[in-house]
Amino acid sequence: MGGGVPEMESRGSSWPGGDVMKMIWSACGWLGLATVVLFCQTLRASGAQVSLAWDSPSTNVDGSPLTDLAGYRIYYGSASKAYQSTVDVGTATSATVHGLEPGQNLYFAVTAYNSESNESPFSPEVVWNSDVNSDGIPDSWELANFGSLNAPNSGPDDDFDGDGFSNLEEFYAGTCPTNSADYPGVSAASSNGQATVSFQALAAAGAAYDGYQRYYVLERADDLMKASWTAVSGFDNIQATNQILTVSVQGTSFYRTRLWLQ
Numbered sequence: 212m213g214g215g216v217p218e219m220e221s222r223g224s225s226w227p228g229g230d231v232m233k234m235i236w237s238a239c240g241w242l243g244l245a246t247v248v249l250f251c252q253t254l255r256a257s258g259a260q261v262s263l264a265w266d267s268p269s270t271n272v273d274g275s276p277l278t279d280l281a282g283y284r285i286y287y288g289s290a291s292k293a294y295q296s297t298v299d300v301g302t303a304t305s306a307t308v309h310g311l312e313p314g315q316n317l318y319f320a321v322t323a324y325n326s327e328s329n330e331s332p333f334s335p336e337v338v339w340n341s342d343v344n345s346d347g348i349p350d351s352w353e354l355a356n357f358g359s360l361n362a363p364n365s366g367p368d369d370d371f372d373g374d375g376f377s378n379l380e381e382f383y384a385g386t387c388p389t390n391s392a393d394y395p396g397v398s399a400a401s402s403n404g405q406a407t408v409s410f411q412a413l414a415a416a417g418a419a420y421d422g423y424q425r426y427y428v429l430e431r432a433d434d435l436m437k438a439s440w441t442a443v444s445g446f447d448n449i450q451a452t453n454q455i456l457t458v459s460v461q462g463t464s465f466y467r468t469r470l471w472l473q
């Protein structure tokens with residue numbers, strides 16, 4: 212009956228995994244700041260590879276210095292927060308994962324562990340939108356719309372359906388690249404003497420947009436020759452949820468939308 216045994220039992224029964232909790236909250240405080248980033252992806256013969264980097268935690272939850280950090284583990288898989296693979300990278304704060312398959316998005320998170328093998332919870336998740344042919348368009352979008360990654364006229368600068376918008380622009384806009392009647396734009400209407408301009412803010416939906424939201428700004432110019440476009444008040448930085456946005460028009464003016472993913 213050594214003196215240390217009751218102490219261990221006591222800690223175990225009153226606060227299971229007490230040291231784990233310290234690591235948990237420490238990691239939340241440091242890895243919780245979206246500090247895990249994908250910083251490059253490249254293509255190799257064996258498939259794609261993805262590099263990740265993260266900041267190291269430096270304190271415990273109680274504010275004391277974290278002095279027994281022993282390493283990190285990368286977790287990843289094809290479904291969010293259901294990771295099938297693990298890589299122990301030691302104390303390195305960056306790592307590269309190889310051999311990824313085209314068309315399959317992968318979700319990554321990192322944990323930290325200490326010298327007692329206590330492990331933090333997962334960091335915020337980052338998504339790798341598979342782009343093994345490095346054309347700037349997620350492979351899942353290419354496969355869904357063109358059937359393969361190298362179909363004729365499926366490149367980012369091509370305009371497969373001839374609607375005036377490139378495939379890359381249609382990816383950003385969320386319109387169909389194989390339907391010439393579906394393209395980004397605004398429409399004008401008039402009712403009871405009041406002219407309006409409207410457009411639909413298409414939500415970023417589907418695997419190709421994992422981790423991204425689509426935003427819009429509606430801009431107006433009174434004189435196209437001067438090309439001085441300004442955002443319409445109340446129609447800037449609009450997060451898209453498939454809502455239809457309408458603005459009343461006074462006099463002669465010109466409208467356009469700009470959109471982006473972030």
Ligand SMILES: [Ca+2]
Pocket residue numbers: 341342343344345346347348349350353
């Ligand atoms: Ca691609």
Ligand SMILES: [Ca+2]
Pocket residue numbers: 370371372373374375376377378381388
């Ligand atoms: Ca097009």
Ligand SMILES: [Ca+2]
Pocket residue numbers: 372374381386387388389390391392393394
């Ligand atoms: Ca189209």
